[in-house]
Amino acid sequence: AEAVAKLLHDFNSEFDEPTPGPRALAERVRLLLSEGRTAILLGGAGPHGVAVLRFRPSIWTKGLECYLAELYVVPDRRGQGLGRALMEAAIELARAEGADHMDLGTGEDDVAARALYESLGFSNREGRPDGPINYFYEREF
Incomplete structure (x- = not known):
């Protein structure tokens, strides 16, 4: 838990x-892992990267939804394939857990992350002529 x-x-x-x-x-x-709806993958010997997956039941399908909550690679290890390896492992784990899709969010300015996700088959629906523009709201309590 400390490395994560x-x-x-x-x-x-x-x-x-x-x-x-x-x-x-x-x-x-530690709490999230004990609840069984979160999976964490570490990459590199440091470790130098982390992926956090959250699983939730779907109202639309019998499968689970998998949300990539976090993907991070330390700056001096970027561009060496660690992010891709973490994502490939995350996709494999999501399928093994019974998820029928994975969703994630990233910033418009994070060009490298967007390129990675798109190279792995993720599609961006924002701003396309046939896609909606979604707004993500947050409220702290």
Whole structure:
């Protein structure tokens, strides 16, 4: 849990996003893993990368939905295939768990991530003539 927490803390820190810190994240990781709806994959010997998958029942199909909640590779290991390896392992795990699709979100400016996802068969439906424009809302409690 500590290695995962450090990577997730570094991820948010790199992009100037809030983080509760590695200790709180490690506790949260342990809790989520114990509930059985979250899977975490680590890559590299450091580890140098992490993928966090969240599974949920689907209202539309008998299969599960898999949400890629996080994918992070430390800066000095990017461009070496680790992100692709994590994604391929994530897709394999999602299928093995009974998911019938995976969804994820990324920023418009994250060109490398978008290229990776598209090379793995993910399709972006935003802004296409035949696709909707979705808005993602958030409210803190």
